[in-house]
Amino acid sequence: MTDLIANNILSIITWLPVLGAILILAALKKDQSSLIKKFATAWFGLDFVASLWLLGYNREAGGMQFIEDHSWIPTIGARYQMGADGVTVLLILLTTLLGIIAALSSWNYIQKREKEYYVLLLLLQAAVVGVFSSMDLFLFYLFFEVSLVPMYFLIGIWGGENRLYAAIKFFLYTLVGSVVMLLGVLKMYFLTQDATLLAQITPQTLNNIAGNNAALAVLNSAAAAAKSGAGTFNIMYMQAMGSVLPMGTMQVLLFAAFALGFAIKVPMFPFHTWLPDAHVEAPTAGSVILAGILLKLGTYGFYRFNLPMFPGAVKDQQFFGSFGVRSVVVFLAIVSILYGALAAMYFVVKKDGDVKKLVAYSSVSSMGMVMLGLFALNPNGVNGGVMQMINHGIYSAALFLLVGIIYERRHTRNVAEFGGLSHVMPGYAAVFLAMVMTAIGLPLLAVFISEFLALRGAFESNPTWAALAALGIILNAGYFLWLYQRMFFGTIDNPKNEKLTDLSGREWAYMTPLLILALWIGVYPKPFLAFIEQPVNSVVKQIKPEYQIQGTTDVAAQPRIVPAAPAQATDK
């Protein structure tokens, strides 16, 4: 039994929500509203408990673990391959945790079509976990596309007034990106059939990417498939191929194809305008999943595909003459940081701004920081970028939940309607303050660690980048503190606010884990960084083979692999 779970843990976490959705559809009736809610929430809890298994990730070894490998579509070489590295483990845990929270936060908020709502939430979770745990590009793409569908309905059915516009915009915009990405996926697949590329891959590259013996075995079998001319969709093999892909127009085009799909998802300036609309119209839980998880699909894509697959393009700074691919991405990242912060500020500058839109634009800024960290291309930067993904998932989810809580009570999100809330809702005001402080990046709270690391990494690459990006933090602090002042301090001017009730037990229940995490990562982030350290090192090494990486202070922590002579890579 334990073996059965251990060998299929990623599939279990992925497909468990689907099973739950089927059970709800089959066994529960439409009017059993309370039972549906409780069952769905409990089922999310079950999935979370299952995902805790991933904490057993071997942090010293690194690389892909919990590997599953089954034949799927032999004619095109696509296999059902799942695997998780440390980054994936953290993202999956965040996903399953936010799943419970999203379900719990919807109990009162969702009043119509409850059965379909919880079914779609479960399906969304399955798709997202599938994206994170796919080790086969074809499988990844499938989950990536499928994840759009439940979100489309969540916005389109349970959204605000302008929900159809927002839902269609969200769907079409992301679809455009992923269709362009499909071209890149196909080209990569055809490149895997090229035996001359395979012959150039060094065993060091294979060892670096695999990280451990089980992953190396899968990688070797993928290389064998590539050698036979059948081609493979194995992500690790494509990464290995990236190390020998000649830098030139083709690599830049491939980078651009993948980058467009992911940049829209992140979203980076200037592809971000679907985000505020989708957030404003989505129901609270939809915003939580959207900001907490779906945006990470974009940055995760950059981390998993663009960085290791196209190392030539990623570090390129002169392809277009005076600038290169990396310069473009970093420029857009810095613009996103400043631009997102300024656009968010507009909603406090304006007398009657929408709080949800403010948080949405601040996400653009925050995700820009992730991109800057990733493209710093050094351990500090990439560590910071990855941690910022997790931290943004925590604080933006919390802020959307808090906005949802006040919206449930007052049916407005207009800043001008509030003022002096700390007098009637002290608990709410305290939680809101904690989360605002986290968002600003106050030391001893989660975001400080990730922003500090990302900026430090950027500084090591180019001090100017860090200086410009740091301005964004000041702007963040400016509008968040101002927002807080206008909503919570002063006297209660609006009589409608006098009778507001403080957080209920259920609301405390789903805010507390986020508070604990924000504080924990802020005070003692080492356990979290330990998960991502080896995977991040291997990515940096893939991009800069000359970069000296010792692993941790302990040299024994280096991925030590029995040189299982990947013969097919070196003969010829």
Place this chain on the structure above:
Amino acid sequence: MWVPLAVLAVLAVIGGFVGIGPAFRKVTGTEHPGGKLNIVRWLDPIVWNPATHEFGTEEAEHAQPVASHGAPVETHSSAAEAGHEGAASVYGDVGFNLAHSIEKSAGELGTEWLFIILSLLVAGFGILMGWYFYLKEPSLPNIWAARLRPLYNASYNKYWVDEFFGLTVTRRTMDLARVVFSFDSKFVDGIVNGFATLSRLFSRIVGGFDKYFVDGLVNTLAAFVARLMSPLFRAAQTGFTQNYALVMVLGLMLAVMAFLSSDIAKAASDTATAIKRAFGLLF
């Protein structure tokens, strides 16, 4: 009202110990006492040092023998031993740094003591003045305020720093926020919605083309054929059973002929050959 101040005062004292440095080495025994709790060290476990390719600072590097890391580190241990210059060179020399330039002339310890004494002097002077003006001689502040009216006003208004920043930075940032948002909603989102409008327009054009041109062509052709053939078809509908029967039989014959055409043709050609042969025999 004094309670919050007292709490802050206690915390300030604790905060001082959090950052206690090498200046008190003789008392504390180490450079940065408190290990990871010391503010100099608390991020060490997570910050990657590009000079040593390790987590942590150079001092942490020295604490562990470099040799245990094997050959690759050898090239870098020299950079680590070079100390601050080595670490600074990784980032390049970024402009003027006051602390560093003082450090160059006064040494590390001297710099620390210089700043400790300087800040103590400034704080002590402030406390002394406050005590003298507001506790010892409470009449003095008014006299001095009257005597140094412009200076007093400037100080009372915090040298108008707030107003200055409000005018030059805060207001301008707010303006910028307005500009950015209107750019975002009008231009950037305008492009996105423009693409949507364009696709709709294009689909309307294609739809119209399909409806009026392609389908129109098909309909015109159909109408033309109908018009051409209708007199013939109308004439055929006589209403007499015999006519229909005749057509039916004719049709049947045609069908049979078509069905057996190859046999008929073969029979005909055979017949022709036979006749030719017959004529050949005769003449």
